[in-house]
Amino acid sequence: xxxxxxxxxxxxxxxxxxxxxxxxxxxxxxRVLVRDTKDRDGxxxxxxxxxxxxxxxxxxxxxxVA
Numbered sequence: 747x748x749x750x751x752x753x754x755x756x757x758x759x760x761x762x763x764x765x766x767x768x769x770x771x772x773x774x775x776x777r778v779l780v781r782d783t784k785d786r787d788g789x790x791x792x793x794x795x796x797x798x799x800x801x802x803x804x805x806x807x808x809x810x811v812a
Contacts (some may be wrong), residue, residue, distance in 0.1 A: 747790070747792065754769040754771045767783035772798070776795065
């Protein structure tokens with residue numbers, strides 16, 4: 747998967763600490779990418795826009811997980 751055009755941003759829901767951050771790139775057509783900030787080369791998850799929106803909606807509904 748070619749990620750050269752991905753514009754990564756830190757999730758607004760990530761905590762202030764460096765150990766719990768997620769980055770999202772949603773500027774590529776037809777996919778949303780997610781990676782762990784502390785392990786950027788460790789892998790990237792790819793979602794279709796509808797699947798990503800479903801995840802975000804569900805995550806907002808259940809709230810933070812301790």
